[in-house]
Amino acid sequence: xxxxxxxxxxxxLLVLAAGAGLAGxxxxxxxxxxxxxxxxxSELKVRSAPSWSASVVGTLKDGRKxxxxxxxxxxxxxxxxxxxxxWDRLTDGRYVSHAYVRTSAAVPACDTTAGSRxxxxxxxxxxxxxxxxxxxxxxxxxxxxxxxxxxxxxIVCAVTGPKVKGTVxxxxxWDRLTDGRYVSHAYVxxxxVRACPPAAPAxxxxxxxxxxxxxxxxxxxxxxxxxxxxxxSVTIAQAVLESGWGRSSLSAVDxxxxxxKCQNGAFGPHATGCHVYETTECDKAGKCxxxxxxxxxxxxxxxxxxxxGHFLRSNKRYAPAFTHTKxxxxxxxxxxxxxxxxxxxxxTKVTGIMTNYDLYRYDTWK
Numbered sequence: 613x614x615x616x617x618x619x620x621x622x623x624x625l626l627v628l629a630a631g632a633g634l635a636g637x638x639x640x641x642x643x644x645x646x647x648x649x650x651x652x653x654s655e656l657k658v659r660s661a662p663s664w665s666a667s668v669v670g671t672l673k674d675g676r677k678x679x680x681x682x683x684x685x686x687x688x689x690x691x692x693x694x695x696x697x698x699w700d701r702l703t704d705g706r707y708v709s710h711a712y713v714r715t716s717a718a719v720p721a722c723d724t725t726a727g728s729r730x731x732x733x734x735x736x737x738x739x740x741x742x743x744x745x746x747x748x749x750x751x752x753x754x755x756x757x758x759x760x761x762x763x764x765x766x767i768v769c770a771v772t773g774p775k776v777k778g779t780v781x782x783x784x785x786w787d788r789l790t791d792g793r794y795v796s797h798a799y800v801x802x803x804x805v806r807a808c809p810p811a812a813p814a815x816x817x818x819x820x821x822x823x824x825x826x827x828x829x830x831x832x833x834x835x836x837x838x839x840x841x842x843x844x845s846v847t848i849a850q851a852v853l854e855s856g857w858g859r860s861s862l863s864a865v866d867x868x869x870x871x872x873k874c875q876n877g878a879f880g881p882h883a884t885g886c887h888v889y890e891t892t893e894c895d896k897a898g899k900c901x902x903x904x905x906x907x908x909x910x911x912x913x914x915x916x917x918x919x920x921g922h923f924l925r926s927n928k929r930y931a932p933a934f935t936h937t938k939x940x941x942x943x944x945x946x947x948x949x950x951x952x953x954x955x956x957x958x959x960t961k962v963t964g965i966m967t968n969y970d971l972y973r974y975d976t977w978k
Contacts (some may be wrong), residue, residue: 620911645679645703646679648715651693657885657909660771661792662686662699663747664885665754665874668865669706679703682722683710684791699792705768705809707792718972722790731766731790734802734826736880739779749773749786749794752905755878756793768792769808770797790855825857829913830974832914837975840921843940845971847917847946849962852969858913866909871925874906882919883908938977940966 620888650656650672658670660685672678679702686699691711698710701722711721736743744756749771759765767787771794775784778798785797788808799806820828833844854870855863862868866887874886886906910916924930924947933946941963948959955961966972 645681646715646717646719648678648680648719650676650678650708650712651714652712653692653919655913656708656712659699660749661747661788661794662701662707662748663688663754663792664879665888666707666748666792668758668887672708678708678713680713680715680719681705683719685723686792688754701792710767731768732805734765734767734787734800734805736761736763736765736795737780737801738799740799743778743795743799745789745793745795747793748906749788749789750888750935751776751796753794753888759795765795765800765802767800767802767805768836770805771808813973820858822852822857825852826969826971829917832917834911834974834976835914836921837937837977840919840925841934842921842924842939843937843943844974844976845940845966846944847920848971848974849944849965849969850920851917852965853958853961862907863916866872866907867913867916868907868910869913870920870923872908872916874908874917879908880919880922882910882915882917882922884911885909900918938975940972940975944969 652672652674655671655673657668658672659666660669661667663686665687678700681703682701683698684701684707685697686707686709688695688697689709691709693714694711696710698712698719699707700706700713700719710920726828736759738761742760745757745759747752747756748754750773752774765787766789770785770787773786773794773796775782776796776798778796780799780801783797785805786794787797787800787802787805788794822859826848829848830844832849833847836842836847837844840934851858851869854860858864858869862871872883874883879886885908887909888906908916908919910919917918924933929950930947931950932950933943936942936946944962945959948962952958
């Protein structure tokens with residue numbers, strides 16, 4: 613949400629610049645893995661690490677055949693097949709939750725199997741105390757453990773992330789370990805580490821007319837009204853403004869139409885997980901700087917719209933708005949005054965969309 617700063621998404625691809633410590637040639641081909649089938653209601657997000665908060669690097673449709681290399685322990689997931697903390701590492705180095713995988717063979721543990729992916733041995737070198745090992749390649753990713761000086765690490769590959777000034781060097785490289793976790797290369801002594809395979813590009817956004825977008829938005833917006841009391845006209849207009857009619861990266865990839873973020877890894881009752889994006893933040897003086905944030909991901913537009921209602925209703929700062937649940941203009945005015953957006957024209961923009969497209973007709977108060 614845009615409370616105090618303006619955020620511009622710069623894309624999900626992590627591109628490694630040429631430099632010391634990274635091998636330029638592709639890794640050797642992997643031996644054939646264990647055959648498995650994806651069993652999910654629609655499609656399954658493929659992650660860069662064994663966690664919902666890890667970057668999305670692709671999707672797999674229901675029934676897709678995959679080749680599994682080995683398994684690691686990660687975030688617990690309740691899926692269509694089972695509830696488990698097991699995550700399967702595919703032979704291309706990406707991860708899927710075993711909660712959505714069917715296979716007749718047992719999947720071996722990554723750390724103990726001879727057929728696991730090759731890794732580079734390294735060692736933590738720190739004069740700053742224990743080093744954080746994180747769920748993703750960013751200083752904003754969740755800390756999953758801490759590594760003391762001299763601790764051995766097994767490095768699969770490296771990606772770029774926020775620059776870190778460490779004991780060994782200052783660098784933007786982050787090492788992905790065999791368990792799918794990340795540690796800044798600023799604190800690692802190792803041999804040459806290859807670049808991780810690039811993330812999959814965001815899918816093209818199908819062209820939608822305003823009428824088509826609104827028609828798709830109405831059911832979720834009206835359900836949000838019934839559950840939480842946010843006028844449907846407000847929800848739709850805010851979605852139009854904040855997602856650019858559904859063409860933003862957040863809405864195209866993660867069906868997040870309002871920029872709602874994860875809070876310390878928590879993503880509420882309607883989202884499916886978190887996706888870390890590299891972003892640019894600009895302060896009120898217009899000074900911009902690079903950072904990263906974890907945004908919620910959703911299974912559908914309707915889920916995103918319902919979470920918009922849940923977010924406003926559960927946040928005390930917006931409580932005054934709920935005295936106007938049957939007056940859309942007063943409702944959005946109260947939300948804006950509570951600090952939802954710093955844009956001085958935000959209220960005018962939202963109500964302008966509501967008027968131009970007659971969104972008030974969807975405020976059925978039922």
